[in-house]
Amino acid sequence: MAVLADVMFIGVLGISDDAAGRSGGAEVAGLAKATFLGPEPEESGVGFIARAPATGVRVPSATRDFAGGMDGRVELAMVRSAMRLTLLLLLLVLGGCVGFHPMTTSRPAGGRSELDSTEGAADGVRLRWQSVGTTTQGRPLRMTRLGRGPRRVLWVGGIHGNEREGRVATAELPRALAAVPGALEAVTLTILEDCNPDGTAQNTRGNARGVDLNRNYPARNFQSSRLFGLRPLDQPEARALHDLILDERPHLVIVAHSWHDDHFINFDGPAEHLARRFSARSGYRVKPSDSFAATPGSLGSWVGRELGVPILTLEYPRGRQPWAAWHETREAILDVVLSG
Numbered sequence: 001m002a003v004l005a006d007v008m009f010i011g012v013l014g015i016s017d018d019a020a021g022r023s024g025g026a027e028v029a030g031l032a033k034a035t036f037l038g039p040e041p042e043e044s045g046v047g048f049i050a051r052a053p054a055t056g057v058r059v060p061s062a063t064r065d066f067a068g069g070m071d072g073r074v075e076l077a078m079v080r081s082a083m084r085l086t087l088l089l090l091l092l093v094l095g096g097c098v099g100f101h102p103m104t105t106s107r108p109a110g111g112r113s114e115l116d117s118t119e120g121a122a123d124g125v126r127l128r129w130q131s132v133g134t135t136t137q138g139r140p141l142r143m144t145r146l147g148r149g150p151r152r153v154l155w156v157g158g159i160h161g162n163e164r165e166g167r168v169a170t171a172e173l174p175r176a177l178a179a180v181p182g183a184l185e186a187v188t189l190t191i192l193e194d195c196n197p198d199g200t201a202q203n204t205r206g207n208a209r210g211v212d213l214n215r216n217y218p219a220r221n222f223q224s225s226r227l228f229g230l231r232p233l234d235q236p237e238a239r240a241l242h243d244l245i246l247d248e249r250p251h252l253v254i255v256a257h258s259w260h261d262d263h264f265i266n267f268d269g270p271a272e273h274l275a276r277r278f279s280a281r282s283g284y285r286v287k288p289s290d291s292f293a294a295t296p297g298s299l300g301s302w303v304g305r306e307l308g309v310p311i312l313t314l315e316y317p318r319g320r321q322p323w324a325a326w327h328e329t330r331e332a333i334l335d336v337v338l339s340g
């Protein structure tokens with residue numbers, strides 16, 4: 001980082017000198033001359049160039065100085081070599097700056113961090129991302145909010161790290177919702193981009209400790225184990241989503257997953273009517289939780305059965321191309337988001 005800052009300083013020097021009316025070539029020559037005429041000739045070119053303005057070294061802009069304006073101590077070939085080096089550094093700096101986006105810029109009260117807010121800016125939808133927690137490996141748990149309506153919906157883009165078929169749906173949902181007339185006045189949509197970014201990074205169901213986060217919630221059917229967590233909410237990712245739900249008090253929670261050799265819409269709590277609406281729009285079959293697998297300590301168990309909040313667990317077909325997954329469920333998702 002310190003190196004980058006030094007190099008950026010050089011680039012800025014070159015640009016500002018150009019703005020002062022000098023030719024770029026002459027100024028580069030001037031910087032090169034400073035390198036060789038300065039009091040510490042053994043210094044690296046980079047370090048000395050950065051300090052050149054403080055020494056007051058300035059070079060006339062005429063190109064004739066390349067050959068004869070250096071008291072014969074610097075050869076023309078050396079000047080050209082320095083020019084190439086400086087121009088290369090400038091190009092590297094400009095290239096590097098484009099991709100440099102610091103993630104965390106501040107930490108306001110409440111334990112949430114403001115994140116870079118430029119992502120997701122498309123079609124007039126500008127998203128401000130916050131961190132609602134940090135994973136075991138230090139990744140932020142990114143959350144954003146859209147709309148200002150009385151109906152509060154929480155979308156969770158993933159909780160099992162090897163089930164990322166819903167990632168395009170997560171990215172595209174804000175724009176799709178904003179395109180529905182009146183939607184942003186009817187709904188407040190909160191998106192947790194990924195509850196398990198460590199698992200996503202290593203393509204594992206569990207988090208970095210190997211714990212299934214969808215078994216770590218304080219439901220009555222919680223089962224203590226190394227795979228599910230020794231205690232409810234002993235994993236930071238599960239705790240962050242738990243706290244987010246208590247803060248938001250959503251009217252509906254939707255969570256994206258995927259399933260081997262099948263796809264369906266699962267529900268817990270008072271959500272059967274929403275599951276049926278979803279099914280009618282998508283063709284995904286409705287499956288209540290107790291019909292296919294035991295899910296002790298699942299998010300659905302806690303949210304649906306303990307809190308009494310409708311929750312839909314969307315099981316995409318495992319391996320489905322994420323854009324295809326989005327397109328085949330887009331209308332169904334918008335329908336249940338907007339259905340009060």
Ligand SMILES: [Zn+2]
Nearest residue numbers: 160163257258
């Ligand atoms: Zn899953």
